[in-house]
Amino acid sequence: ADVAPAAGTPGAKAAYRDCSDAAADFLGGPVRGARVAVQVVWPTRAGWAGGARWFRCDVTTADLDGRGRVSRTGSLAGELTHASPLRLACFDPEVSGGTVTAMTAVACGEAHRAEFAGLWTAPDISYARLESDTGLSAGGCRSAIARFAGLPDDSELQFRSGWISYNPTRAEWLSGERLVRCFIYFSERTFNRSLKNAGPGVLPVR
Template sequence: MRRTVALLTVLLAAGCSAPPPPGTDGDLTDGWATPSTPAPFRPAAGRCHETLATTAPLDEYRPVDCAELHVSETFHVGTPADADVAPAAGTPGAKAAYRECSDAATGFLGAGWREARVAVQVVWPTRAGWAGGARWFRCDVTTADLDGQSRTSRTGSLAGELSHPSPLRLACFDPKVDGGTVTAMTAVPCNTAHRAEFAGLWNAPDISYSKLESDTERSAAACRGTIARFAALPDDSDLQYRSGWISYNPTRSEWLSGERRVRCFIYFAERTFSRSLRNAGPGTLPIR
């Protein structure tokens, strides 16, 4: 028994004094990289999506290639100020994000997006994502009708779409009017018969949305001035006898985000034109 114990002691001592394997220093307590802190998920620009949303749960993030059929496209990802929760609609933080997205959209599309049948949407992390450290907002663009409601699917990126002639640019339309309400505005080529044409924008004051909707006199005066500049007409009390007008306000959610543009269209109940009325002048549009 003593010989066995002595032999084991010798073997253990020999093992401890053996040189370390090649490529090692024999020290198991150093040389290990410190594990990095997991970074919260952050979406990427240049990806397209099958829907348009206001929040983006991580488990529903399934972007598609923009060559495939899609509804919206992420063109910019911003970083908001740190806060306990994501900014609520109508707050300064939410409005700042919308301004950043709006400015970035002009560069992405190649021209002012407010003069085209497109809409800009800010997409936020969910409450759970924000609590987990997500600090981003997504800027998505989609094609939309003049009411800003209908979202249509498309293929291909919208990058640079407005830097050249595009069917998305606001131009001439064939409106359907029921009483005093426009029920449809169908885009048509300006060299075909039409009764309405986009004349330009005016910026509404910072009033309540209900006041904007109800104050038709304000909209009439502002759109008539826009039409006068567009068609090279005198901006006077006789303008109402030369043409009518149609206006489209921002959606309620756009207004809450800080959007103040109103789109104005020159309109005729009975007359049709097969040309643009830009700089048409009083000879083409006489008092009637």
């Protein structure tokens, strides 16, 4: 090719898959389970024209929405092999008009109203539909929550807890990322423990 692969092309998606795998090995855990983002770096246009055909895989700390970047001291190598603060766990969210405006990480032993429950794999649809189809996200995240909290994945789940989802960024979506982050959420109840395998006794139908 005359230029490096453009976003959304098979070549760009293949590079992102390779980089995601390399990042998981480097970090010691799955990237989408932490406040970390993967970046593929291509040669400059001049470098490509001169014959460069490499791509570089970078990892960086990032906000939950994948947009903000946070400076840090020290390497990320092996960061997810231990109880890292970058691992997604418990959060105290701020919600206004049904929109999450902030997610503050807190220790699970402290009062909180949300916890990372897992991931669901979105279908290969347009990014616009992913962003607008809340029913699709609700179904995917409720199933992730049921698995995480040891709850029946049925029509009554919506009366046991709420949910919050964080989609990949548009750039990640074009690169082939389909894993959506899901959080179990309560508008009024607070917990001072993890809800992993909590079961129907802790999370009854309300």
